[in-house]
Amino acid sequence: MKRLESGVVFCVLASLFVVPSTAQTIPAVSNAAKEIMIIRAAHMLDVRNGRMLDNQAVLVEGDRIRQVGPASSVTTGLGPGAKVIDLGNATLLPGLINCHDHILANPKDQSPTADLRMSSPQKTLWGLHNLQIWLGHGFTTLRDAGETDLAYGQLALRNSINQGLVQGPRIVSAGNFISLTGGHGDADALAPDQALPRRPNLADNVNEVGDAVRRDIKYGADWIKLMATGGVMDPTSDFNVQELSEEQMAKAVEIAHRARKRVMAHAEGTEGIKAAVRAGVDTIEHGTMLDEEGATLMEQKGTWLVPTLYTFQHGVEVGSSLGADPASVEKGKKILGYQQTAFAIALKHHLKIAYGVDDDPDFVSKEFGALVRGGMKPLDAIQAATVRASELLGMSDQIGTLETGKYADVVAVSGDPLTDIQTMESVVFVMKGGVVFKMPAQK
Numbered sequence: 521m522k523r524l525e526s527g528v529v530f531c532v533l534a535s536l537f538v539v540p541s542t543a544q545t546i547p548a549v550s551n552a553a554k555e556i557m558i559i560r561a562a563h564m565l566d567v568r569n570g571r572m573l574d575n576q577a578v579l580v581e582g583d584r585i586r587q588v589g590p591a592s593s594v595t596t597g598l599g600p601g602a603k604v605i606d607l608g609n610a611t612l613l614p615g616l617i618n619c620h621d622h623i624l625a626n627p628k629d630q631s632p633t634a635d636l637r638m639s640s641p642q643k644t645l646w647g648l649h650n651l652q653i654w655l656g657h658g659f660t661t662l663r664d665a666g667e668t669d670l671a672y673g674q675l676a677l678r679n680s681i682n683q684g685l686v687q688g689p690r691i692v693s694a695g696n697f698i699s700l701t702g703g704h705g706d707a708d709a710l711a712p713d714q715a716l717p718r719r720p721n722l723a724d725n726v727n728e729v730g731d732a733v734r735r736d737i738k739y740g741a742d743w744i745k746l747m748a749t750g751g752v753m754d755p756t757s758d759f760n761v762q763e764l765s766e767e768q769m770a771k772a773v774e775i776a777h778r779a780r781k782r783v784m785a786h787a788e789g790t791e792g793i794k795a796a797v798r799a800g801v802d803t804i805e806h807g808t809m810l811d812e813e814g815a816t817l818m819e820q821k822g823t824w825l826v827p828t829l830y831t832f833q834h835g836v837e838v839g840s841s842l843g844a845d846p847a848s849v850e851k852g853k854k855i856l857g858y859q860q861t862a863f864a865i866a867l868k869h870h871l872k873i874a875y876g877v878d879d880d881p882d883f884v885s886k887e888f889g890a891l892v893r894g895g896m897k898p899l900d901a902i903q904a905a906t907v908r909a910s911e912l913l914g915m916s917d918q919i920g921t922l923e924t925g926k927y928a929d930v931v932a933v934s935g936d937p938l939t940d941i942q943t944m945e946s947v948v949f950v951m952k953g954g955v956v957f958k959m960p961a962q963k
């Protein structure tokens with residue numbers, strides 16, 4: 521591709537032919553190899569050190585960051601050749617990372633029969649649609665927290681994005697939820713004489729867990745997702761009850777770690793959280809009824825927490841209007857009463873916390889405010905979605921900060937997120953791997 525010889529200073533705000541202004545008009549195939557761009561803004565948040573820096577620029581070559589620093593020094597030496605994207609008074613941040621989402625299906629249909637009415641191809645196309653929304657909110661990396669799709673549509677999307685067939689965030693993905701029969705991940709809520717054929721994600725003993733884990737790994741899962749306790753979004757399970765046994769979870773961890781995969785556990789009730797941590801899982805999802813003993817255990821073992829605070833708050837507000845089963849809505853109201861106590865305990869124990877929004881992608885930015893209302897400092901909340909999340913994913917050498925050599929995943933917001941965390945809800949610029957996905961609206 522073109523390097524520096526074009527001799528034209530490129531101002532994107534004036535000429536939108538080369539860098540389109542809307543998601544819809546951008547070609548799906550990334551072709552940014554070795555193109556050089558400078559992104560300049562009045563402010564940049566250094567998320568690693570928690571410092572707000574002024575008049576900074578990021579030099580992007582192909583899909584990587586080549587240099588970051590004061591705008592004057594980054595632009596010097598390139599002459600007038602490079603394309604310059606001047607974002608004015610905006611604040612630059614690294615691409616955001618959501619560590620708990622479910623890519624597939626229509627997020628606005630929470631009916632317990634939604635799964636039965638949608639084919640894997642249809643769910644996957646919904647997933648492709650959903651991915652554009654995440655990216656538009658500045659989320660350039662997602663961890664899929666498991667699906668009920670036996671054809672693994674989420675892995676097809678991950679692979680297709682990596683191959684450049686379609687556009688979307690980079691994806692790290694679990695396979696299917698591994699669950700007890702009748703547990704939180706049993707997709708069959710039908711009457712006994714109407715039951716579906718037994719699915720391979722169900723595991724009622726240690727050997728069956730091994731089978732389910734190996735199936736996920738065989739088809740390409742990056743993570744294994746365990747249902748350690750009951751949950752909210754199904755009509756029957758009890759979130760307070762431990763489901764998979766500690767022995768079952770330890771077997772999953774043993775097999776996954778041997779294959780260099782990692783394990784995330786949906787865990788709400790107190791006992792299930794502790795059993796999952798003792799079994800050696802890498803991350804606890806939700807942790808809604810975490811107690812002192814559980815937090816101490818997580819601190820000792822270095823287990824991550826992905827608290828998903830907003831999801832529960834939002835679910836209680838909108839669940840009924842989206843078709844959720846009344847039993848699920850009632851469970852949601854009950855568990856919400858435990859959330860703040862548990863989160864305060866997690867903060868007190870300085871647990872490793874990463875950002876997760878287990879919700880419709882339209883609301884992916886809402887966890888920033890929820891974390892801050894729950895007692896986190898704005899900087900900590902932003903770190904949870906950037907540098908900390910990249911550590912959780914084992915990708916801190918690739919993403920999570922604006923540093924030389926990393927992927928050019930760059931976003932910008934129009935104010936100072938350290939003084940007003942809500943600024944994170946209006947991302948005005950998104951670049952993933954050197955490809956511009958969103959530009960500020962023209963005035």
Ligand SMILES: [Zn+2]
Nearest residue numbers: 620622665878
């Ligand atoms: Zn989830």
